[in-house]
Amino acid sequence: MARDFEQEIKELETRHLRRQLRIAESPSETTITIEGRRFIAMASNNYLGLANHPAVNRAAIDAIERWGVGAGAARLISGTMTPHHQLEQDLARFKQVEAALTFGTGYTTNLGLIPALIDRDGLILADRYCHASLIEACRLAKATLRVFHHNDVEHLEKLLKKREKAQCTLVITEGVFSMDGDLAPLPELLTLCRQHEATLVIDDAHGTGVMGANGRGTIEHFGLNPQDVMQMGTLSKAIGTGGGYVAGTAALKEYLINTAKAFIYTTAQPPAIAAAASAAIRIIQHEPARRERLWKNRNHLHAALTNLGFQLTDTQSPILPIIVKSSETALKMSQALYEAGIYVPAIRPPTVPKDSSRLRLTVSSEHTQEQLETVVTAFREAGKEMQVI
Numbered sequence: 001m002a003r004d005f006e007q008e009i010k011e012l013e014t015r016h017l018r019r020q021l022r023i024a025e026s027p028s029e030t031t032i033t034i035e036g037r038r039f040i041a042m043a044s045n046n047y048l049g050l051a052n053h054p055a056v057n058r059a060a061i062d063a064i065e066r067w068g069v070g071a072g073a074a075r076l077i078s079g080t081m082t083p084h085h086q087l088e089q090d091l092a093r094f095k096q097v098e099a100a101l102t103f104g105t106g107y108t109t110n111l112g113l114i115p116a117l118i119d120r121d122g123l124i125l126a127d128r129y130c131h132a133s134l135i136e137a138c139r140l141a142k143a144t145l146r147v148f149h150h151n152d153v154e155h156l157e158k159l160l161k162k163r164e165k166a167q168c169t170l171v172i173t174e175g176v177f178s179m180d181g182d183l184a185p186l187p188e189l190l191t192l193c194r195q196h197e198a199t200l201v202i203d204d205a206h207g208t209g210v211m212g213a214n215g216r217g218t219i220e221h222f223g224l225n226p227q228d229v230m231q232m233g234t235l236s237k238a239i240g241t242g243g244g245y246v247a248g249t250a251a252l253k254e255y256l257i258n259t260a261k262a263f264i265y266t267t268a269q270p271p272a273i274a275a276a277a278s279a280a281i282r283i284i285q286h287e288p289a290r291r292e293r294l295w296k297n298r299n300h301l302h303a304a305l306t307n308l309g310f311q312l313t314d315t316q317s318p319i320l321p322i323i324v325k326s327s328e329t330a331l332k333m334s335q336a337l338y339e340a341g342i343y344v345p346a347i348r349p350p351t352v353p354k355d356s357s358r359l360r361l362t363v364s365s366e367h368t369q370e371q372l373e374t375v376v377t378a379f380r381e382a383g384k385e386m387q388v389i
């Protein structure tokens with residue numbers, strides 16, 4: 001029997017879980033144009049305004065003129081070009097590790113990395129709030145997957161004590177959690193992994209460019225040695241371009257080149273995107289003022305929303321989630337804000353657990369004081385109207 005897609009969509013609609021694409025008629029900036037109307041954009045991961053930065057754009061245009069648009073083949077066949085090699089060197093230097101390997105997206109980085117690290121005899125212990133790409137990667141790996149309570153080091157320890165000593169074990173977490181904005185207790189997790197001979201894998205998609213004195217990420221924020229962990233990240237958020245990477249030892253890189261299917265069997269990232277990512281990393285390293293502006297904006301908006309009485313998560317990053325519980329309230333509030341000229345979509349299950357639907361704001365270094373004031377005013381009015389505050 002064939003599935004009735006229309007019926008299934010209707011069912012999603014009645015549960016307030018239907019999702020729809022909105023078409024942006026403008027680049028990723030602090031404003032977004034939809035159906036000819038301008039909105040203040042509060043939902044992009046373009047934390048440092050590099051997705052449409054003139055120097056980053058210029059690097060891509062120059063690279064297209066020099067290298068063309070497509071890479072033509074997978075990296076191992078004939079798709080590795082100078083910009084890919086350069087980007088991997090830049091990433092390794094930025095992350096202060098021996099080597100980096102890039103993939104098509106952050107999502108496929110996880111799909112490539114995790115199954116290459118472990119097989120069906122192994123054990124994966126993953127934080128309950130890990131991103132969908134990590135969970136899919138764990139399933140693909142076929143190892144036993146156990147989930148520990150979010151950021152609960154004691155629960156993780158219990159699970160580590162239960163396993164057989166010889167079993168290959170990965171502990172997987174995010175540096176900055178994408179839907180809650182809080183940080184993993186990396187020093188404690190690392191100590192535990194050492195005691196139990198497990199490997200700590202960190203997805204630093206939202207930490208890179210944002211956390212740490214030099215924007216190197218959550219590992220720098222905690223003052224840990226990057227040689228002690230295995231980390232991946234994406235080029236699509238603060239770095240403003242597209243693609244993902246693993247940063248670690250030269251041996252890990254070599255091993256992944258030989259075993260990670262999501263690396264081997266896919267066409268190389270377009271060379272212009274690699275060149276743009278290199279330019280963006282250069283800006284991150286040379287313009288700390290951008291990160292300072294980001295944090296100033298973040299702290300200002302966090303304080304204003306908290307003072308209004310909104311219930312925020314325990315966020316420690318520029319991700320500001322406002323919990324409104326029901327999907328229906330989240331949708332209605334998002335709609336009210338939309339009408340007030342603020343673009344912030346409702347985040348609902350299955351992206352977040354049941355009864356924790358939220359409006360998730362992300363702040364950029366490029367938001368102006370005036371834009372942030374408009375956002376606060378609109379939230380105050382919508383929050384009162386919906387009886388959220």
Ligand SMILES: *Cc1c(COP(=O)(O)O)cnc(C)c1O
Nearest residue numbers: 105106107131133178205234236
């Ligand atoms: C966004 C994200 C990814 C996927 O990265 P893309 O480059 O968008 O594919 C992976 N992990 C986490 C935690 C993310 O937030």
